[in-house]
Amino acid sequence: MIRVGLIGLGMMGRHHARVLQQLEGVDLVAVSDPGGDVHGAAPGIPLYSDVASLIGHGIDAAVCAVPTALHEPVGMQLAEAGVHAFIEKPIAADSAAGQRLVEAFSARGLVGAVGHIERFNPALQELKRRMDAGELGRVLQIATRRQGPFPGRITDVGVARDLGTHDLDLTMWLGGARFQDIQSQTATVVREGREDMIAVTGRLDNGVITNHLVNWLSPMKERVTTVTGEAGAFVADTLTADLTFYENGSVEAEWEALANFRGVTEGNVTRFAFPKPEPLKTEQAAFRDAILHGTTGIVTLEDGLHTLMAAEAVVNRTKTLKP
Known part of the structure; x- marks a missing residue:
């Protein structure tokens, strides 16, 4: 014990x-x-x-x-x-x-x-397992959306260090590499000196492109991670712990205009069933x-340090605007 x-x-x-x-x-x-x-x-x-x-x-x-x-x-x-x-x-x-x-x-x-804690969400744990098994092929892009109302209990940091660090950490974990470059835009609306909206684009050391929308200004709460690869795209909703796979298919569209719009062939869509223990x-x-x-x-202290360094880059590499 x-x-x-x-x-x-x-x-x-x-x-x-x-x-x-x-x-x-x-x-x-x-x-x-x-x-x-x-x-x-x-x-x-x-x-x-x-x-x-x-x-x-x-x-x-x-x-x-x-x-x-x-x-x-x-x-x-x-x-x-x-x-x-x-x-x-x-x-x-x-x-x-x-x-x-x-x-x-x-x-x-x-x-x-x-x-x-997001690394331990059942949807992301299952996504990581499937990625490691090669089900997605080469990873091309990781995109996240983490939006919702302002939590009054957060008084000591802005949204980049609070919510944003979730997405920066899980992106490096899923992508298997650390950030090579980060560019961002932020806005301060609720509290002076504390950013509460960020839009981030980045690239990992292995070439994976990332983008992240994070804010405390939306009445709609969402926690979504999309990983696009050669075989299709995984979409993880960590609010519901659901994981869905949108497969690149082999069935050609007969409608020429539709085929041109889609860009890739349409495949099956699968929502997986798997155990869902409490992340904590x-x-x-x-x-x-x-x-x-x-x-x-x-998540080691070294992992946490690199995530914090990425969050600092998000805040420091942009001009903060007050609408």
């Missing part, structure tokens, strides 16, 4: 508390939050107001679900105490802080993971297994 502590019992922390209490091989032995357990997420579990006291309780690993500005100081405390850590995304407030975390955990041989449970199990068995299914 891994003795785990949870730091932060807010909107995300309460879900971590629920999952950690259900996960085999894990014992949630203590929690910490200066505001207390306002959601009643960990009844009967020792509650501390500071991280040092939590560490003093005796833990092997910790889940850090605190505001982004606290990721580095809390993470460094854990590293110095020899505690494995799962840190919610983004890895830190800026890439310099992220680099310090990477170095601290690496120097001590500790497992460090970042909570990019899959993510926490991967962290557990990395500690116990050295498996590689986590």
